[in-house]
Amino acid sequence: MVDDGVIDHGVAESGEVLRAIAAAGVRLVFAGNTEPGDDRRARLRTAGLADLFAVVLQSGQLGVAKPGLIFYRLVVAAAGCPPDRVLCVGRDMARDVVGPLVHGMRPVLLRPDGLGPGELLPYGTGLIRCVGELPAFLG
Template identity: 45%
Template sequence: MRLRAVFFDLDQTLFPAEQAYRRGLRSAWRALREREPVGWERFQSLYARARQRVKARLKSSPSARSRLLYFKQLVEDLSGRPRPALVLAMMRAYDRAWPAADLGASRRVAAALAGSYTLGILTNLVCDTQLRKMLRLDPDGRLFRVLITSEELGVEKPQRAMFREACRRAGCRPGEALMVGDDWEHDVLGSLRAGLRAVWLRPPGSPERRLPAGAARIDHLSELPAVLGGAP
């Protein structure tokens, strides 16, 4: 079947989120340190604990990934009371710091494919954060015509509904779509189970895997056009 739509995971696929978030976290810490004498090591352990508590409470809800909730929990753990001004100041510092990222390769690949395929983004995170990333990658939706965050759909990858909704919005059948992502379970197995094809963007240093039918592997995003060019 002819390929009509190509969907991408956002974090660690098109957007180098881990580096970006590390920058954001240091910036949030600096905002906290203006009011409380907390060193970087201690901040990191407070943050890890707050994150863990929020995740344990919210399980697979998209809000379990909300940095704002982590900061609120951290501040409450530290101060024994809510401090809205401090939490929002940390969040502002975080949001100002992280969006800097080199997106040249991602933009080039998207531009190369946008003429031939409907492009989309399928991502498990809160809408606000992902829109801020898209602001840098494709602010007016000229390249990516579909953008679905798990928060707005109420389901996450690898659930089938996420991929099926993307196909519905792209106006194609699952067999006419392909998902590109770094997460084996979410992006590769999830999309294959929903009837799409998949390209696994292997994270640096991760072990090799046996590819199921319908799946291909690349090591760099820049290899994607060649892989698609060779697809039937």
């Protein structure tokens, strides 16, 4: 599962890394909290990344959002594999780390500047500073 944080973090680098991951046979799912009527597929097309994602899940269209249980169940269903094989990548501690951990997924926090003051990285969570570090968590 990938959210806006990965796309926003340097489109050129993100695109190159995501293309390599998809070429390796990994099923990519975009999953983000959006406002009703907001469609991130346009941003993905503009960035040249739309073709990489097997499924695009947007809370504004689904009526459920992260960190809700149903949203994560939809992510797992879209991924087509058991939760412990789903790698969730995003910038938000509650939505992209704690929520996925609670639901048995493997989170990776994307933070160019590392953790904020007082933040602790939960056990089992990866921390990357750039999208280029993501492939290390796939093997």
